[in-house]
Amino acid sequence: MCGIVAYVGSKQARPLLIEGLKRMEYRGYDSAGLAVLNGKLEVCRAVGRVAMLEEKLEDAPGFEGTLGLAHTRWATHGGVTEANAHPHRDDKVGIALVHNGIIENYAVLKTYLKEKGHQFHSETDTEVLAMLIGELYEGDLEHAVQAALREVTGAYAIAVICEREPDTLVCARKGSPLMVGIGAGEYVVASDPSAIVSHTTQAFPLDDYNVVKITRTGFRSSTVENVSVTPKIMQLEMDLEQIDLGRFQHFMQKEIFEQPAALRNTLRGRLQRTEGKVVLGGLSAYAKELVRARRIVLAGQGTALHAAMIGEYMLEDLAKVPAVAEYASEFRYRNPIIEDGTVVIAVSQSGETADTLAALNEAKDRGALALGVINVVGSTIARETDAGVYLRVGPEVGVASTKAFTGQVAVLALITLFMARRRFMSTEASTRLIDEMLAVPDKIERICEQDTHIRDVTAKYCDRENWLFLGRGYNYPTALEGALKLKEISYIHAEGMPAAEMKHGPIALINEGMPAVFIANKGRQYEKVMSNIAEVRARGGHVIAVATEGDTEIKKQVEDVIYVPDVAEQLSPMLTVVPLQLMAYHAAVIRGHDVDKPRNLAKSVTVE
Ligand code: M6R
Numbered sequence: 001m002c003g004i005v006a007y008v009g010s011k012q013a014r015p016l017l018i019e020g021l022k023r024m025e026y027r028g029y030d031s032a033g034l035a036v037l038n039g040k041l042e043v044c045r046a047v048g049r050v051a052m053l054e055e056k057l058e059d060a061p062g063f064e065g066t067l068g069l070a071h072t073r074w075a076t077h078g079g080v081t082e083a084n085a086h087p088h089r090d091d092k093v094g095i096a097l098v099h100n101g102i103i104e105n106y107a108v109l110k111t112y113l114k115e116k117g118h119q120f121h122s123e124t125d126t127e128v129l130a131m132l133i134g135e136l137y138e139g140d141l142e143h144a145v146q147a148a149l150r151e152v153t154g155a156y157a158i159a160v161i162c163e164r165e166p167d168t169l170v171c172a173r174k175g176s177p178l179m180v181g182i183g184a185g186e187y188v189v190a191s192d193p194s195a196i197v198s199h200t201t202q203a204f205p206l207d208d209y210n211v212v213k214i215t216r217t218g219f220r221s222s223t224v225e226n227v228s229v230t231p232k233i234m235q236l237e238m239d240l241e242q243i244d245l246g247r248f249q250h251f252m253q254k255e256i257f258e259q260p261a262a263l264r265n266t267l268r269g270r271l272q273r274t275e276g277k278v279v280l281g282g283l284s285a286y287a288k289e290l291v292r293a294r295r296i297v298l299a300g301q302g303t304a305l306h307a308a309m310i311g312e313y314m315l316e317d318l319a320k321v322p323a324v325a326e327y328a329s330e331f332r333y334r335n336p337i338i339e340d341g342t343v344v345i346a347v348s349q350s351g352e353t354a355d356t357l358a359a360l361n362e363a364k365d366r367g368a369l370a371l372g373v374i375n376v377v378g379s380t381i382a383r384e385t386d387a388g389v390y391l392r393v394g395p396e397v398g399v400a401s402t403k404a405f406t407g408q409v410a411v412l413a414l415i416t417l418f419m420a421r422r423r424f425m426s427t428e429a430s431t432r433l434i435d436e437m438l439a440v441p442d443k444i445e446r447i448c449e450q451d452t453h454i455r456d457v458t459a460k461y462c463d464r465e466n467w468l469f470l471g472r473g474y475n476y477p478t479a480l481e482g483a484l485k486l487k488e489i490s491y492i493h494a495e496g497m498p499a500a501e502m503k504h505g506p507i508a509l510i511n512e513g514m515p516a517v518f519i520a521n522k523g524r525q526y527e528k529v530m531s532n533i534a535e536v537r538a539r540g541g542h543v544i545a546v547a548t549e550g551d552t553e554i555k556k557q558v559e560d561v562i563y564v565p566d567v568a569e570q571l572s573p574m575l576t577v578v579p580l581q582l583m584a585y586h587a588a589v590i591r592g593h594d595v596d597k598p599r600n601l602a603k604s605v606t607v608e
Pocket residue numbers: 301302303304347348349350351352353356399400401402484488602603604605
């Protein structure tokens with residue numbers, strides 16, 4: 001979603017801010033802007049890509065200064081226009097502000113400010129906050145920001161500068177991430193560590209309701225009530241190479257091919273095969289609670305929810321504990337029952353998804369043990385949980401989530417074994433599954449080797465506007481994930497569902513040549529899936545089957561086959577999803593879409 005970067009130090013701010021915006025481009029946005037303090041405020045904004053802003057700046061004199069802030073906007077309040085792009089200003093005092101989040105009571109504040117004589121130039125909630133800070137300014141920017149934020153409800157990460165204080169940058173956060181990078185005599189503030197790591201790896205995240213005043217010589221952290229706080233400084237682990245494309249054309253492609261290495265990392269040091277044990281440092285203090293757990297709720301959105309659904313199946317099937325996967329957004333608002341012994345697992349790549357965070361907090365308030373399955377270390381959800389297990393798959397830049405999905409399924413399998421082995425599972429059974437897990441990365445490598453074949457199969461169908469994805473059991477969530485991937489980046493309408501559900505209505509959609517992707521690997525429901533395939537073909541649908549190596553019979557029953565190696569059924573989604581990721585990728589490329597910047601989408605959805 002929106003991105004913030006701000007700088008105070010001795011270097012020219014403008015190139016640095018542009019570089020930061022570019023690093024955050026993957027997050028999704030529709031307009032960009034920048035302000036530099038050079039005696040007076042100089043502001044430039046543009047609709048479209050950061051490159052458009054750069055172009056505009058080339059023709060603009062000035063913009064020299066060592067204090068500035070910049071923003072990429074993903075529209076919420078007001079359309080995609082230059083007037084609505086950030087920074088927003090208060091001209092009475094000379095304030096420029098960038099903001100991520102939503103000011104919920106902006107309408108009432110706007111009425112108040114209009115009565116005070118302020119004139120608005122945009123439809124945004126952000127401009128209201130800029131004006132409110134200006135209205136409350138009495139010679140101290142930090143205090144004006146604190147006072148304004150005491151009046152505000154909603155979510156925000158903000159950076160603010162003021163013509164009257166040419167040495168000061170003030171930032172604050174509630175519900176939307178923001179981090180201060182500490183360099184030598186300089187500070188880079190950003191909503192995403194990718195905009196910080198090329199300057200420094202020392203940083204601290206702001207906590208909710210915290211405000212930080214930064215000058216070239218130091219910083220002061222406080223709450224909105226002006227109580228001093230000591231931030232926890234940490235080492236950023238992101239390596240710049242990890243967020244470069246290398247030999248690949250797109251981040252999504254790179255991340256699909258990275259899955260074997262990423263999963264080796266996820267599993268490294270966590271499996272003791274001879275004892276059939278799983279070692280999860282983050283959970284060891286809660287082993288007893290997990291063994292005694294009476295119910296597990298897994299909450300997530302999008303791809304993370306699909307992984308959570310597989311977690312639900314594994315937990316019930318292997319650890320024999322009642323489990324349910326839910327949309328975090330629904331769980332949060334449906335007055336859920338949390339009984340004694342309930343464990344909630346928040347599943348999220350970014351650790352910043354607003355709905356997932358809200359669900360987690362709701363569950364915590366109702367007494368649940370709160371665990372996280374998160375990729376981004378030190379993210380908000382990771383910090384809010386009682387304990388958790390990191391994915392360790394490295395930064396995921398592509399908006400379409402790929403390696404995080406397989407990482408989430410792997411970690412949920414680890415948690416399942418952690419519990420199962422302590423509850424009912426024998427050493428032998430556990431060791432068998434551990435061996436299966438250890439073999440997954442090599443097997444994914446074998447699937448990736450079929451990239452050309454998968455592209456050719458996709459090319460045959462990618463002019464069709466409606467696709468079905470069908471699977472059963474563990475691969476019903478995989479079908480949902482395949483459909484989501486195709487929708488997100490190729491803009492083809494796709495529906496995923498349990499294969500059996502097709503007969504209850506969706507079968508009416510099938511006409512001559514409609515592509516139906518079946519996950520038809522060997523497993524408990526293989527025969528049933530084959531019957532569903534026959535039903536589709538009888539109505540003229542064209543079937544692309546993801547099948548198990550060695551299944552030569554299926555070739556006679558379908559139009560196209562993509563083979564995956566055999567694997568324990570519980571772990572099969574980590575393999576069967578890979579052809580679906582590659583199909584979505586190739587469909588988008590063939591149709592000429594920008595794979596890493598799909599329209600309307602943001603990498604992490606930080607508003608509810
Ligand atoms: O960062 P999270 O895992 O919490 O994100 C959840 C969803 O927004 C995310 O998986 C989304 O559905 C992806 N774009 C899917 O590719």
